[in-house]
Amino acid sequence: MTIAVTGLNAIDSPGPGVAVIRGLLEAESFSCRIIGLSYESLEPGIYMRDLVSKTYSIPYPSSGMDALMERLQYIHQQEKPDLIIPNFDSELYSFIKLAPRLKKMGIHTFLPTLAQFEERHKVNLPAFGEKYGLSVPRSKAVYTANETLSLDREYGWPLVVKGKYYDASLAYNHEQVKAHFNRISAKWGLPIIIQEFVHGTEYNVTGLGDGEGGVVAAVPMRKQYITDKGKAWGGISIDDKKALALNAQFVRETKWRGPYELELMKDKSGNYFLLEINPRIPAWIYLAVGVGQNIPEALARLAMGWPTDPFTHYEVGKMFVRYSWDMIVDLAAFEQISTKGEL
Amino acid sequence: MTTKKRYERPVIKRLESNMPAKFGGRSNFEAVTHIENIAVGELISRFGSPLFVISEKRIRKLYKQARQAFETRYPRVQFAWSYKTNYLSAVCNVYHQEGSWAEVVSGFEYDKAISNGVEGSKIIFNGPDKTEEDLKKAITNQSLIHIDHLEELYMLQEIARSTRQRPKVAIRVNMDTGVYPMWDRFGFNYENGQAWDALNKIMYSGNMDLMGLHTHIGTFMLSPSAYAVAASKLAQLARMVQQKYDHEIKYIDMGGGFASRNTLKGAYLPGQDTNPHFDDFAEAISSALINSDYRPKTPPLLILETGRALIDDAAWLLGTVIANKRLSDGKRTTIVDFGVNVLFTSFWYDHRISPAQPFTAYTEDTVMYGPLCMNIDVIRENVSMPLLNKGDYVVVHSVGAYNMTQWMQFITLRPKVIMIDTEGNPHVIRQNEVLANLSSMEQIPPHLATFEL
Amino acid sequence: MKIKKNIAVSENGFIFNPSSGESFSANPSGLEILNLLRQGHDKESILNHMGENYQTDSQTLERDLTDFIETARQYHLFEHEDE
Known part of the structure; x- marks a missing residue:
């Protein structure tokens, strides 16, 4: 093929x-x-x-x-x-x-539906969280830099300034918010999302939904080393029941179709917040392959309409270490x- | 002797790592050599450059699409042509032939609709500036008056009392539909109770006929769901009026604001791929109305005042390349013969611009300037274009809305507008301006009539 | 005014300057001019050649050729910077 x-x-x-x-x-x-x-x-x-x-x-x-x-x-x-x-x-x-x-x-x-794709946009995250009962950080889509002026009182510093598709930067004062706003909007357009910063530990889950609420694959990972671009350079597969439960809830409620990556933040009290839903395979997908869930293979099978059994197991405590070549x-x-x- | 090759400006450019390979852009461009089967070159040689070209066929087609989208989902639908979007009489009359009423926002537009032959009772009179004289005329003609503020409401009551005529009215309602910016400067607010208060004043006055409810939630709207919110809120008001006064609202006017195929500045994906269609708006509005708790004996007439989405994509602006230039930093620029004075919408959109003659796959990033001696005269800030030569023609797409009303006579005179009829024959529907048009409005005091240099 | 000898110009219009490591791309008419320059033609002779082969006027050609040569000069593709 x-x-x-x-x-x-x-x-x-x-x-x-x-x-x-x-x-x-x-x-x-x-x-x-x-x-x-x-x-x-x-x-x-x-x-x-x-x-x-x-x-x-x-x-x-x-x-x-x-x-x-x-x-x-x-x-x-x-x-x-x-x-x-x-x-x-x-x-x-x-x-x-x-x-x-x-x-x-x-x-x-084998892609998400347009409705799923639109609904999970960063811009819509607050409504998305409410609809499916998922905790999300507070955020607001803004169209001018001035609209950000009062948000620090609501969310506190720092604020996360995010682009519609890509890019996110932390800002510790209004000058930085403006600078990020201008830089990101010039590249990815409007609106810009201003999000509350949740202190805690970041976890990621990559998975595959069958489009009917079933989880075909899911592997949670904790980043071990993050580059200056905010990308994982090393990560480890973990056995986190809460993250997997949240993942299952996400897939069941949204009937997600296709691959995805959830970005989660666990705060000091152990509560999980859903920060972002990436409607595609993440760059660290080879870890999932390496621990026993070949998501690209399963995705190809689903796309071709071939019978595909859900994965039920993966190896915990395996790492990926990225390298340049x-x-x-x-x-x-x-x-x-x-x-x-x-x- | 061998035939000569088509000339293309020689270019050399540095390959940079972040530069898309040139063929990637190849299919971004397709030469648009003909409009409704007439060669662009022929149109320009007959009618001049720049030139607005409107397709009657395309107008009728878009109108039918819109009508079908709504009529298949809701039993009673009426369109009203939004004059301010394009009030060239030929254009208005195509819509009137298709069955559209008129929607006007000034005394001037009102008179224009009357002179086009629209019956008074089929004119919707919107806007914050209606003079006493305008209102008297509209009342006598039984036009539908959409009240914008309390001063207007009081003036109508006064006229009704003194003339013993019953004005047919609606109120314009503004509301939070979850979109930014919220248009709360027009009409009465829903959330804070102004709208309900105004409706009570009308019902209590006893000398006006409350016909409908009107809203217009924004412009170039990209989210149909906002219309669903708006429609539910209007239905809620209608229900309140029905319960309190046993009075049925005859119509719900959802205004306009539907996006055309244009791409707003700042958008990443092209508008023609992402912008919602009539079906999306119709689905949102119709289901909100049908699913509302308002249950009158006759379902209210659904009025739509959409202008832009009906006319924008039915018109093009043809123009000519005047010169190519380099800026001091080496940036390529192209000067064309139409500026922001004619193509006003280039302030809002990244207009799609096609060359009108064949070209190769090579492109250059270009700033496209208009011909005005003004720094603001930029048609596109950064557009990847094939290599245009002086004298080449270009076609700007989707220019039918607001340009032929908001254009201004500034530095240059306004060009001709032609309409190509359904048989493919071009007609001039507005002559180009000449010096005499402008001089005829001026008067020179005698002591300034002559001078010596 | 001569293209540096070590500069490679391929049939696709791909140009590589081995001393600077930069690469460039030219369209067919640009490629034709580069090749004429390599063969040692001067501006006058290139103008004549292009005028004979392409549907355009001499003013346009002159202006575009000047611009092209100027750009190539800025890219340091010529043997002597002052000529």
């Missing part, structure tokens, strides 16, 4: 693509060939020829769905992929909308992907 995967930017703030591909290639229930889909010429996955058979550049999400569809049609003619796994938040809207058309071409996906690349390869858009 041929699977196309995005998110090949295995850099210091990595996309999940390369880890997803490793999971797919290690799948026991099928063998597959990987097509990479890239946005920029220096995404490392493009040059990992032992993992990725061929890469095609695709247009940025901001170019719109028609541009994406046209490019996917071209790729379809060349490669006839059976499945696409998009791995960026910002491209999901287009892929969810295009899913029925892709299906007609014989390309499967310098590849030697011929200029000709860079030239190919930069001028032809294919490699």
Whole structure:
């Protein structure tokens, strides 16, 4: 089977693509060939020829769905992929909308519904928490920097300043709030979310929902080392019953379809807050594969409509330690992907 | 001799790590060589550049889509054409032919609707500035007057008393629908009881007919659910009136504000992919009304005043490249012959702009400037465009709403507007301005009539 | 005015400057001009060549060629910086 995967930017703030591909290639229930889909010429996955058979550049999400569809049609003619796994938040809207058309071409996906995707937006988190009975930190979507002026009295310092899709920075005073507001809104647009900062320990859960309320896979992880970009550089699988219960509640209540990552914060009294729902596979997914839950494989099976048993077990106390790796690349390869858009 | 190749400006650019490969942008652009099967070049050579082009076919199509979206979900629906969105008479009359009433917000617009031949009783009169004279006229014509503030309500009562005529009225209600910004400057507030108070004043006066309830929650709305909130609140008010006075509200006017296909500045994904459709708004409004507790004998007429979503995507602005330039930092700029004086909406939107002739896959990041000698005259701050030559034509999409009413005669004269009819024939529906148009309104005191230099 | 000898220009319009490590991309008409420059043509001769092969006027060509050469010069693609 041929699977196309995005998110090949295995850099210091990595996309999940390369880890997803490793999971797919290690799948026991099928063998597959990987097509990479890239946005920029220096995404490392493009040059990992032992993992990725061929890469095609695709247009940025901001170019719109028609541009994406046209490019996917071209790729379809060349490669006839059976499945696409998009791995960026910002491209999901287009892929969810295009899913029925892709299906007609014989390309499967397994994505959240548009309603699920919209509902879990950071902007909607307070309403989301209330609807499904999940504790979330207080937050407000703002459209001008001035609206943030009174929020510190409600939430206290520091405030978390978040972009609609990506990016989050802590601010300890109004000047910093303004600076973050301007920087993040310039890149990701409006609104900006101002969130209460919850002191505590961060946990993450990655999982897979079958779309009917059932959990197909779930692995909780605690970050052990965090880079200056806020990304985990090391983490450990843990046995946290409360986090798993919260995870099960999330999947059951929302009937989540597809992969996701929950960002949780446990405060000093042991209460969990749901900080964010990422509607896609996280970059540390290979830990899940390594502890016995090959989520990319299960995702591919669900997408193809094959019977898929839920995972019931994973190894606790396994770590992932991320590392950088310098590849030697011929200029000709860079030239190919930069001028032809294919490699 | 061999035929010459089509010329494209030579470019060289540095490949930067964060730069998308050029073919990634290839399909962002498709040359728009024709509008309704007429070549852009032919339109410009016949009618000049810049040029607004409106498609009658597209207007009728959008209107039918909107009507269908609502009529399949709610039994009684009436559209009222929002004059301020585009009050060129040819445009208004297409909507009136389709069955739209008129929705006006000034005495001038009111007179325009009358002169277009709209019956007085099918004119909705909105807005905070209605003079006594305007109101008297509207009352005599049995138009639907939507009261904006208490002063207007008192003035209507006074006129009703002195003329012994019964004004047909509604109140405009503003409310919290969970969207930002909240439009609370128009009408009476729902949450703090102003609206209910105004309704009581009308019912108690005994000399006005309370016909309907009106709201208009915002502009370029991207969340249909806000309309559901608004519709429920109006239904709640209708129920309160029914219970207290045994009086049935005849109509609920949900105003407009539906987004078109344009992309708001600051949005990451293009509007044509993400903005809700008529179906989404219709579903939100209709289900809120149908599921409300208001149960009159006849369901109230649902009035919609949507303007932008009906006309925006039915018009284009054609223009011509005047020059290419580089800024001091090497940034490429392109100057076109239409500015913000003509394309007012470029203050709000990142308008989609297509070249009107074939081009290769190569693009450059460009600032697109209008021709005005003013720093604010920027059509697009940063747009990746194919390599345009002087004299090339461009097509700006979705310009039908607000441009042909908010444009201004500033530095240049306003261009022609043409409409291509359903048979494909172009008609001039507004002439371009000439110096005499402007001079005719001016008067020069005798002592300033002559001078020597 | 001559392109540095060690600069590689591929058929795709991909340009690599080995001394600076920078790479560039040119469109077909830009590539044609680069190749003419490499062959030692001067501005006049390039203008003539382009004028014979493309549908455009000499003013446009002159202006665009000047801009192109200026950009290439800023990218340090020429043998002598002063010429």
